[in-house]
Amino acid sequence: MSELSFRPVHATAMIGRCVRLSRRNIDALLTSLLLPVLLMLLFVYLFGGAIQTGTEYVTYVVPGVLLLCAGFGAAGTAVSVTTDMTNGMIERLRTMDVGATSIIGGHVLASVARNAVSTVLVLGVAVAIGFRPAVEPLRWLAAGGVLLLFLLGVSWLSAAFGLLARTPEAASGYTFLVIFLPYPSSAFVPVETMPSWLRGFAEHQPVTPVIESLRALLLGTPVGAAPLRATLWFLALLAVGMLLSAAFFRHRTT
Amino acid sequence: MPEPPAVELVDLRKSFGDVVVLDGLSLRVPMGGVHALLGPNGAGKTTTVRILATLTRPDAGSVRVAGHDVLRERRRVRRTISLAGQHAALDDEQTGAENLTMLARLTGLSRPAARERAATLLERFDLTAAAGRRVRTYSGGMRRRLDLAASLVGTPSVIFLDEPTTGLDLRSRQGLWEMIGELARAGVTVLLTTQYLEEADRLAERIAVLHGGRLAAEGSAADLKRRYGAQRLELTWADTAGYAVAAARLGDRVIHQEPARRELAVATDGSAPHVRHLLDEVDPDRHGVVRFTVREATLDDVFLTLTSAATRPDPEVAGV
Numbered sequence: 327m328s329e330l331s332f333r334p335v336h337a338t339a340m341i342g343r344c345v346r347l348s349r350r351n352i353d354a355l356l357t358s359l360l361l362p363v364l365l366m367l368l369f370v371y372l373f374g375g376a377i378q379t380g381t382e383y384v385t386y387v388v389p390g391v392l393l394l395c396a397g398f399g400a401a402g403t404a405v406s407v408t409t410d411m412t413n414g415m416i417e418r419l420r421t422m423d424v425g426a427t428s429i430i431g432g433h434v435l436a437s438v439a440r441n442a443v444s445t446v447l448v449l450g451v452a453v454a455i456g457f458r459p460a461v462e463p464l465r466w467l468a469a470g471g472v473l474l475l476f477l478l479g480v481s482w483l484s485a486a487f488g489l490l491a492r493t494p495e496a497a498s499g500y501t502f503l504v505i506f507l508p509y510p511s512s513a514f515v516p517v518e519t520m521p522s523w524l525r526g527f528a529e530h531q532p533v534t535p536v537i538e539s540l541r542a543l544l545l546g547t548p549v550g551a552a553p554l555r556a557t558l559w560f561l562a563l564l565a566v567g568m569l570l571s572a573a574f575f576r577h578r579t580t
Numbered sequence: 581m582p583e584p585p586a587v588e589l590v591d592l593r594k595s596f597g598d599v600v601v602l603d604g605l606s607l608r609v610p611m612g613g614v615h616a617l618l619g620p621n622g623a624g625k626t627t628t629v630r631i632l633a634t635l636t637r638p639d640a641g642s643v644r645v646a647g648h649d650v651l652r653e654r655r656r657v658r659r660t661i662s663l664a665g666q667h668a669a670l671d672d673e674q675t676g677a678e679n680l681t682m683l684a685r686l687t688g689l690s691r692p693a694a695r696e697r698a699a700t701l702l703e704r705f706d707l708t709a710a711a712g713r714r715v716r717t718y719s720g721g722m723r724r725r726l727d728l729a730a731s732l733v734g735t736p737s738v739i740f741l742d743e744p745t746t747g748l749d750l751r752s753r754q755g756l757w758e759m760i761g762e763l764a765r766a767g768v769t770v771l772l773t774t775q776y777l778e779e780a781d782r783l784a785e786r787i788a789v790l791h792g793g794r795l796a797a798e799g800s801a802a803d804l805k806r807r808y809g810a811q812r813l814e815l816t817w818a819d820t821a822g823y824a825v826a827a828a829r830l831g832d833r834v835i836h837q838e839p840a841r842r843e844l845a846v847a848t849d850g851s852a853p854h855v856r857h858l859l860d861e862v863d864p865d866r867h868g869v870v871r872f873t874v875r876e877a878t879l880d881d882v883f884l885t886l887t888s889a890a891t892r893p894d895p896e897v898a899g900v
Contacts, residue, residue, distance in 0.1 A: 339685040343671065350673040350714075414669030421633050422686050422734065423658040 332427045340424070340432025344406070348436045354402055359444045362395040363451050369514060370455060377515055384457045389540035390513025391448055393533060396477045397508065399441040400484040401501035403433050407488030408497035411578065426575040427568075433488075434481040441477055460546030469543040472556050476536050479560035480504050482567030489574035513537045532559040584647030586611045586738045586769040587632060592641035594627055594793075601627045603793035604641075609771055609786070611646075611737075614764045616780035617773040619790035620887050625773035626666065628790070629740045632771070633663040646738055662736040666743050668727035672716040676707055676726050679715060680733060687734040701729040705759060721752025728759060732768075739763065741772040745779060757783055777879040789886050796886040801879055808882045811850035813858055814873045817842040822868035829862060835881045847885070850874055 348355060366387065374383030407430065410416045419429055449457075459466075484501050491497035510524060511517070511533040517525050528534060535555035542549040587609035594602040602624045609615045617625045630636040632645055634654050643649065648656040670679050680698035681691075689697060702711045705725040710718065715726065724744065731739055744760065745753040760783055764770050774780055780787045781801045789796040789804070797804055812835060817823035823842040827834060836845035846862075848854050855874065863869045 333688075335688060336686055339682050343674070343682050346678065347671060347673050414665045414667045415671070417633075417635055417665060418663070418669040418683075418730070419686070420635060421658055421661065421663045422683070423655055424686055 332425050336424045336428035337431055340428045341435045344432040344436030345439050347406070348402075348440050354405075355440070358395070358398050358402055358440055359447055361398060362391055362444055362448050365394055366391040366448060366452065367455075373514075379516055382456055384452060384455055385545065386541075387514060388448070388452045388457050388459075389537045389544065390508055390511075391452075392445055392473060392540065393476065393508045393513060393536060394505070395444045395448060396441055396473070396480060397501070397505040399437045399444070399477065400480040400504050401498055402440065403437040403481045404484040404488035404491065404497040404501045405494045406433050406436075407485045408491045408494045411489060412493065426572055430482070430485045430489075430571050430575075433485055434478060437481045438474065438477050445473065459544040462546060465543045465546065468553065469540050472536060472539045472543070472553055475557060475560040475564070479563035479567060482564055482571060484567075486567050486570035486574055489571055489578055507531065507533050508537070511537055532556075532563065535559060583611050584644070585609055586615075586646060587771060588642070588644040589628070590642040592628070592631065592643060593639045594624075594631065594636070595639060601793055602631075602638075602641075605790070605794055607788055607795055607798070609769070609788075611769050612764070612767070613785045614760060614770040614772065614783045616784035616787045617771065617790055618775070618777065618780045618787050618883065619773075619796075620775065623790040623887075624793040625790055626742055629663065629742050629771070629773055633661060633740050634658055635663070659734075660736060661738045661740060662731040662734055663740045664727050664731040664742065664744060666746065668723045670715050670723065670726060670730060673714055675712050675714050676702060676718070676722075677711040679726065680730060683730050684733040697733060701732060705729040706755075719752075721748055721755060724748060724752065724756055725759065728756070728763075732763075736768065738769045738771065741770060743773055743775070745774070745776070753779075777883055781879045789883065791887045797882070804882045805877045805879065808847065808877075808885050811848050811874050812836070812845045812877050812881055813848040813855055814843060814845045814875060815859075815862065815869050816871040817868055818870045819868075822863075826862045826868065835885055845875075845881075847877065847881070848874065 366384075369387050369391070370384045374387070377383055379386040410429070416429065484504055487500035488497045491500055508514075510520075510528050511531055512528065513533065517528045517534070520528055535552045536559075538552035539549060539556045541547070542552060585608050587607065589605055589607045592602050592605040593600075605624065605628065617628060619625050627636060631638050631643055631650065634650050634657055637651065643651070645657045646660045648660065650657050674682070677695075677698050680701055681694045684694035684697040685691065699708075699711070702708050705728060707722065707725060707729065710722060715723065718726065728741075728744070731741075741760070745756050748756065757779070760770055760772070772779075772783070784801070786798065786800055787804060788798045797808065799807065814836075815826070817826065820842060823839070823844070827837060827844055830844070830846060833846050834844050835847055837843065846858060848858060855872075859869060859872065
């Protein structure tokens with residue numbers, strides 16, 4: 327299956343390309359950087375006063391905002407993959423024997439790079455408005471790792487949507503799911519406040535263990551099994567995303 | 581061992597759902613030179629090129645490029661060919677130089693070597709001045725030139741160009757023709773698809789006319805003109821009634837008609853006996869035709885003869 331063939335030089339060239347294209351797409355870049363910050367301010371100042379979480383609301387909400395960021399980033403991935411599919415670029419790359427892994431990997435890693443920037447921005451603004459994380463480098467590193475895994479998983483899954491979509495607009499529509507998923511979780515309100523049927527979903531959906539891990543790791547509270555569950559979830563999602571991408575790639579391009 | 585042909589298609593078939601696009605196409609393109617696949621929209625030109633470029637799987641038939649089977653030896657085929665599709669596949673937000681350098685890197689060149697290759701190609705396609713500009717700002721002609729340059733980064737020996745000049749103004753088209761001609765002189769085999777007879781006539785040594793997913797005819801422009809009517813006899817009628825009777829009598833042998841001027845044209849070999857015979861046939865009473873002219877046939881005549889719905893592909897030629 328040459329779709330899965332992989333050469334490091336292909337991957338580095340594709341990553342370089344996607345990062346450069348991201349940097350130059352000013353509108354999309356500004357949106358993906360500013361929207362999460364605005365959403366955080368919205369949650370903290372507009373809704374935060376009415377939500378009881380037992381801590382400062384900004385402290386509670388930061389992990390959720392980081393995941394929203396990741397969702398926007400992933401949506402961008404789907405759109406750029408569809409753009410490649412519709413403008414003939416994928417075909418040129420295929421006749422050059424560049425595999426799906428490199429083509430999609432380039433988009434996914436560019437998404438990770440975009441998100442690294444927006445994450446730092448969100449954390450900076452959060453600290454400015456009262457977020458006080460625990461100062462433990464190892465835990466920060468672990469939090470970064472969990473976030474990275476989440477990003478890789480949702481971005482690769484979005485890339486699969488991008489391969490399936492016929493237009494960039496449709497691709498962006500597909501990613502609604504990824505963007506919406508943090509809401510029915512413990513990201514913005516404690517799950518105890520939800521009706522029982524929703525609570526059952528919120529407690530067992532993939533975003534919740536990521537939120538719990540980030541919250542515990544950043545605030546220095548006991549982490550329990552959350553990071554393990556988050557890791558398992560997103561290794562699984564990454565695998566599904568990669569397999570679906572390879573399958574759709576074959577299907578759409580032969 | 582003799583050199584394998586650049587392209588060898590035997591009984592190629594491809595359908596999309598119920599639509600039969602290629603219906604037993606057989607074609608052989610030797611190495612070297614420029615070759616054209618000529619046909620109206622929907623004749624199967626693009627599908628043929630996509631199959632040759634490993635992008636579409638054939639349903640049946642054998643497809644070899646430079647001796648390699650497109651299904652079993654796909655990677656070898658990919659190393660041999662390149663494709664410039666109908667829309668110039670380039671990144672608008674990268675500069676010309678960045679696009680080419682990136683593609684050169686993908687062929688396995690180191691970063692400095694890729695930059696050098698990009699610079700050489702930009703120079704060759706007269707784009708050095710625009711190298712640092714984003715492709716978004718390029719004109720249609722510049723994009724096509726960059727696209728052509730992009731398809732050469734991997735030094736292919738066979739290159740497929742799918743309607744390379746569609747949508748270009750005359751000046752850009754001529755510039756591109758010049759460059760395609762140079763490619764062939766540099767030893768690359770070029771197979772291009774086109775709807776423009778002029779383009780095929782001007783560029784290609786051999787022309788394959790596709791019609792309804794089959795080969796309708798194949799040969800040099802001169803061959804085709806000779807075989808499908810070297811000359812045409814143009815006849816002008818005195819009155820509309822006589823014109824109508826003659827047109828009906830000739831049926832699909834009419835290769836050109838202009839009712840307003842009561843003119844129609846039929847193929848002839850140009851010899852006196854044949855012209856006399858035709859005149860007797862269409863005008864037995866000898867007072868309907870007021871004027872006649874014998875002209876060199878154009879490739880348009882050949883094309884119209886071959887691709888009119890009434891014409892069946894010549895079985896002798898189609899069975900290559």
